[in-house]
Amino acid sequence: MPCVLASFANTAHAADALIDTVTSGTPLADIRLRFEDVRQSGKAKEASASTVRARLGYLTERYRGLNALAEFDLLQHFGPEHFNDTINGRALYPTIADPDMATLNRLQLNYTGSLFAPAESNAPDFSLTAGRQRIVFGDGRFVGNADWRQHEQTFDAVTVAETPFAATTLTYSYVERVNRVFGPDSSMGHFDSHSHLFNAVYGGLLPMLKLEGYAYLLDLKQAPGLSTATYGLRGDGTFAIGNGWSLRLNAAYADQSDYASNPLHYDLSYYVAEGGLAGQGLILLGGYEVFDGNGVTAVQTPLANLHPFNGWAESFLTKPPNGLEDGYFKGSYTLTPLAPFDRVTGALAYHDFSAERVEADYGREWDASLEGQIGPHLVMDVAYADFHGAGPFPTKRVVWLYTTYRY
Numbered sequence: 001m002p003c004v005l006a007s008f009a010n011t012a013h014a015a016d017a018l019i020d021t022v023t024s025g026t027p028l029a030d031i032r033l034r035f036e037d038v039r040q041s042g043k044a045k046e047a048s049a050s051t052v053r054a055r056l057g058y059l060t061e062r063y064r065g066l067n068a069l070a071e072f073d074l075l076q077h078f079g080p081e082h083f084n085d086t087i088n089g090r091a092l093y094p095t096i097a098d099p100d101m102a103t104l105n106r107l108q109l110n111y112t113g114s115l116f117a118p119a120e121s122n123a124p125d126f127s128l129t130a131g132r133q134r135i136v137f138g139d140g141r142f143v144g145n146a147d148w149r150q151h152e153q154t155f156d157a158v159t160v161a162e163t164p165f166a167a168t169t170l171t172y173s174y175v176e177r178v179n180r181v182f183g184p185d186s187s188m189g190h191f192d193s194h195s196h197l198f199n200a201v202y203g204g205l206l207p208m209l210k211l212e213g214y215a216y217l218l219d220l221k222q223a224p225g226l227s228t229a230t231y232g233l234r235g236d237g238t239f240a241i242g243n244g245w246s247l248r249l250n251a252a253y254a255d256q257s258d259y260a261s262n263p264l265h266y267d268l269s270y271y272v273a274e275g276g277l278a279g280q281g282l283i284l285l286g287g288y289e290v291f292d293g294n295g296v297t298a299v300q301t302p303l304a305n306l307h308p309f310n311g312w313a314e315s316f317l318t319k320p321p322n323g324l325e326d327g328y329f330k331g332s333y334t335l336t337p338l339a340p341f342d343r344v345t346g347a348l349a350y351h352d353f354s355a356e357r358v359e360a361d362y363g364r365e366w367d368a369s370l371e372g373q374i375g376p377h378l379v380m381d382v383a384y385a386d387f388h389g390a391g392p393f394p395t396k397r398v399v400w401l402y403t404t405y406r407y
Contacts, residue, residue, distance in 0.1 A: 027407065028057035028071055032150065034402035038083070038094040041394040047083035047093040052076055053150035055105060065113045065124070071106040075099070075150050075183075087186045094396070098150040101183040106154055108133045116164050125163040132156050135173055137199045138212050138234055140305030141252070141272075148307035149181040167204035173197040178220070178303060191302075192221040194260070209237035218303065219260035226302040229259040232270070238278070245279030250287070256299045268292035268323075270299045281334040293323025293357045311351045311365040313387035313396045320392075323356025330367075341372035353393075363389040379404045 031054050038047040057071025077085075077100055084090045085099040108131035112124040135155050137143040146153040156177035162170050178191040198215040205211060212234040219227050232254030239247045254270040274287030289310070291299040298319040310316040310326050330349035338344045347369045353362035369383035383400040387393075 022060050025058055025060040025067075028055070028059060028069075029405070029407040030055040031406075032402060032404045034098075034150065034400060036083075036096050036098075037399045038096060038396065039398075040094040040396045041389070043094045043394075044092045045082065047096055048080075049077055049083040049085070049096040049098060050079045051098045051150055052078065053098075057106065062112070065111050067110050069106055069108050069110070071104075073101065073103055073105040073151050075101050086182050086188065097181060099183050099186065101151060101185065103151070103184050104132060105152065106133055107131050115162065127159075127161045129157075129159045132179065133159065135159065135175075135197070136305070137171070137197070137214060138201075139236075139250075141234075141309065142214070142216055142230060142232070142254070142301050143197060143199075143303045144305030146181050146305055146307070148305075151181050151183055153181055153303070154179045165204075167202060169201045171197075171199045171201075188222075191223060194219040194221075206237070208239050209235065211235050214254075216303075217259055220302070223302065224261045224263060225297070226300055227258070227260040227262040228256050228300065230254050230256045230270075230299075243279070245277060248274075248276050248278055248283075248285065250274040254299075264297055266294055266297060268294060268297075268299050281336070282331070283333075284329075284331045286329045287327075289324075289326045289328070290356055291319045291324045293319065293321050293355070295321055295357060297321055298323045298356070310353070311387055312349075312367045312383065312385035313365055313398055315363070315365075315387050315389065315393050315396060316353070320355065320362070322358050322360065324362070325354045325356050327352045338372075341374055343373040345369075345371045347371075361390040363387060363391075363393050363395075377405055377407055379406075 033052045035050050054074040055071060057069060059069045060067045075098060081088060082093060083096040084093045086095060086097050087099050108129050111128045113126050114124050115126045132154050134145045135143055135157065136145055155175050156179065157173045157175045159171065159173040164170065175193045175195040175197060178193050180189055180191065182189045196217040200213045201210060203210045214232050216230045232252060234252035236250040241247050251273045252271065255267065256270060257267040258265050269292045270290065272287060272289040274285055276283065276285035298321055300319055306317050307314060316324055328349060328351045332345055332347040334343060334345040336343045349367040351365045353364065354360060355362060365385065365387040367385050369381060371379060371381045373379050380403050385398040387396045389395045
């Protein structure tokens with residue numbers, strides 16, 4: 001009888017702990033109100049879209065190393081539908097890829113534990129995430145969540161990460177499906193996938209230098225021409241030079257070739273070099289980024305965080321067949337505080353685009369933004385992109401006004 005009572009007590013205790021795990025979790029909220037206006041040569045009409053995105057979810061506490069997350073996106077335009085959202089058929093307008101939707105954003109089960117770390121250290125070094133999840137590797141240049149659009153890109157995947165020793169993280173993701181920014185009602189809304197993503201980060205060489213190696217093997221059923229094998233290495237570092245100033249360096253090289261059912265056969269290179277100074281709230285950087293092309297195709301980044309790279313006007317989401325060269329300068333300055341804001345950051349960038357394989361001008365672009373943060377949760381932004389296209393690329397001017405609340 002005492003054993004039965006003890007067993008019942010243990011069961012009741014476990015049930016109470018499980019209930020506490022669920023009820024003491026963290027609500028998630030990410031609400032963004034945005035107005036976007038696009039003028040593009042070759043389009044009969046000017047596009048304007050007022051949209052609101054409510055991303056709402058819940059993250060449980062951990063129970064024996066396990067926790068769960070569920071999150072939904074609710075996206076709705078208001079006012080006139082004077083834009084092409086990619087599924088409404090309004091082709092006379094430039095594209096603003098934020099269609100109305102109510103859809104699952106993330107649904108995942110997470111486990112953390114110790115494989116190599118001593119149990120007494122209470123420092124987990126192993127994690128496993130299964131389900132619909134966000135994946136961002138490095139700076140997002142090849143794999144990211146494309147969070148600029150109102151509905152982000154997520155992955156139906158299993159991700160395993162291990163920190164076998166200090167300053168080193170090894171990650172592998174098997175991706176069964178890519179859920180793209182266009183939403184579930186779009187014919188472009190997903191890629192069925194049989195893809196393998198390997199990423200390794202090492203920060204132990206020098207305290208201020210981080211090295212990243214990767215192999216991304218993409219097998220995308222709906223886009224076989226984007227099925228590629230990319231092997232690369234990236235290093236970035238910040239080196240103090242005195243008086244509050246530091247030198248910033250970032251360089252990467254990758255080799256990309258056809259993979260899986262890609263009908264093309266090629267082997268092309270990608271590389272970037274960037275450097276500059278940071279200090280006293282000021283950041284100044286200059287860089288040169290190159291995507292090789294062979295006249296039929298070029299190095300592509302279909303799973304990347306595309307908006308931050310190659311101009312905010314997003315004229316080069318797909319790299320042209322003759323490749324792309326992007327020489328750029330960018331800078332930002334942050335004031336803290338500037339009432340009523342806790343932080344105000346202004347940013348300016350300039351890009352000069354051209355073909356890599358042949359002598360051809362693709363245009364120039366200026367980008368500018370002003371961002372203010374009020375408290376820990378509220379951010380207000382205004383941004384502008386002015387792309388003067390050349391050759392086959394249309395001139396495009398975009399204005400954004402948006403406010404984001406995160407909790």
